[in-house]
Amino acid sequence: MRVVIVYESLFGNTRQVAEAIAEGVLAVAPEARVTCVRATEGNRDVAQGADLLAVGGPTHVCGLSSGFSRKLGLKAAQVAAAREAGHPLEPGAAGPGIRDWFMALPKATAGSLGAAFDTRTESLTADPAADGIAGRLRRHGYELVAEPEGFIVEAAQGPLRRGDRDRARAWGERLIRAASELSRPEPPAGQQANAGQQAHADGRPHADGRANGARPSVNGARPTARDALLPR
Secondary structure, three states: OEEEEEEOOOOOHHHHHHHHHHHHHHHHOOOOEEEEEEOOOOOOOOOOOOOEEEEEEEOOOOOOOOHHHHHHHOOHHHHHHHHHOOOOOOOOOOOOOHHHHHHHOOOOOOOOEEEEEEEEEOOOOOOOHHHHHHHHHHHOOOEEOOOOEEEEEOOOOOOEOOOHHHHHHHHHHHHHHHHHHHHOOOOOHHHHHHHHHHHHHHOOOOOOOOOOOOOOOEOOEOOOHHHHOOOO
16 A cells, blocks of 8 residues: 655654654554655655545644745744754745645545644644645545544644654554555455355354445445544
8 A cells, every 4th residue: 555644844843743654554554655755845746646645734823834824933033942942944844835735736536545634732722734634635536534633732843742743653553544444345246245144144243233254334335434433
């Protein structure tokens, strides 16, 4: 499976989250081909052929960053405070950012999967960047494998809240499991019927009534991304 993670980061916090997500993916699927790239370095074709595209960025002024919000965030005083706190400016921090990157992103092919994440302060109560990213992924034709996720920074320049890097790694593990489930081909209808007959004959149906060996479904339909992450 090919996984692409595209991120925007000013002071390294969102980059750390993206790298942790990549670690989580590889922990579950060591054979996966994972690309983790800054939005400034990812051309319009970077997501081409990806089975799963995860996109993340910082929340600025209650939403995705813009040229104006990055300019505010990169004022000399902000940069000096970040450097003093051990968070030097990231390469490409001035942009372009995720908002611009999406404008050049081609429409996804059928069956393409996506996920959205952001970094934010704990005080944020509305319009996180991850929601805007999720909307753009959907409009480009991606099916989300998880609800948009946010990771907390303790100040505008960082650091990440204690434990949030581990939480990002665990989220990456959940993403690849969900993506793998959704990418698994459906067995032919005849095999499903045979499996159901065998399960009935053995007296061992699943607790939810589906046949042994059949994939979970909702009202007989193929599971959606949301179904894939229901508690198991």
